[in-house]
Amino acid sequence: MEFSMKTFYVNVRYLIVPVMTVLTIIGLFLGDIYAWTGVFLFGLNIILDTLTKNIHLRADFDDSGKSYGIKIFQYLVMYLMLPIFITLQFALAYNLYFFTTTNEISISSIIGSVISTGLWAGLGIIYGHELSHNKKEGFSTSRAIMALSGAAHFTYAHVYQHHLELGHENDPATAPRGRNVYWHTWLSHAGQSKFSFDLEKEKLKKQNKSFFSINNKWLLGYLYSLPSIILFTWSGGIIGIISIIVVWSLSNFLLEALNFMGHYGLIREDGKPVEHKHSWDNDNLFTSWFFIEIGRQGDHHVRGETYFWELDEVGAPNYQIGYFTLFLLTLVPPLFRAYTQKYLDNWDKNQASEAERNIAKDYYQNTKHYDEKLITT
16 A cells, blocks of 8 residues: 555656646636636746745655656656647637637736746646657657647757757857846747757758758648647637737747756866756756656756656756746846856856866856847847
């Protein structure tokens, strides 16, 4: 019984996002004040994350070293998230249709519907990330999930660029010191798309095929997003188009905020292997359960194909607060930089190699120029 209850606990604790996404969908269909359910839940998560910031957990294994996680259950949940996110878009389209054709839905309800959809489409990207590391059927499902946010290019760029170039200036997903999350969102998104573009261009050239071939996975990724564009255009016209732009902007902002928080300011010497020290860990209770251990960045980047429920604490640098709390700080760049500076200083002193410290030193020598550049950009 003890083993059974432990197995149950380890597996159901990762159901927060599926349950809250379904509640958000129900709220959209109910309309009125309930259309804001997704926004309310996001705010609730900030509170829960803050309250649990001092509770840190390890991965759960039995006495023989076997994980309590059930692979078939966890993968079933991740695959089910695709139809759930599709339903989320249909729920918003449903509201848009009645808003533009009748007087049954208020402007407030539509605003709540759009923001709720954007937030939970963005938070759901964690499943696209996890499945991108499954080279078989999971990879295709990851592409489909990311396409719902107009970011199918992420799947290739994440695995074949970010994981290989982590901590280098040529990794668009690694934010250098001084960059803010807003500028990073655009640079990272565009940089990863360009990588996928170049990857396919070179591949097709070697195969003597046209760039506009059906084998161009970069183009196909954006074609996968066409159903969403058609759905929102049909259901809401110009308002529908504006809505999907807002939804995609929010969801991609949350995606890149996770990249930003996971790697901000950390440096890897060229030619050296990825180590635990090259990512920020985030292992507080609520962050771990909500984000299906995506905060275990140190272990994840060393063991990229390890199941999320088996990732563990490995001594990587840690900001000591959860992702939701840290996210609030990123929204105010001066506060974020002030909070993180002591952790960067500690990393420079105790974990960086001499070459990495020299790179950091070069940055600080040019900080004034860099900050002025950011202000004028």
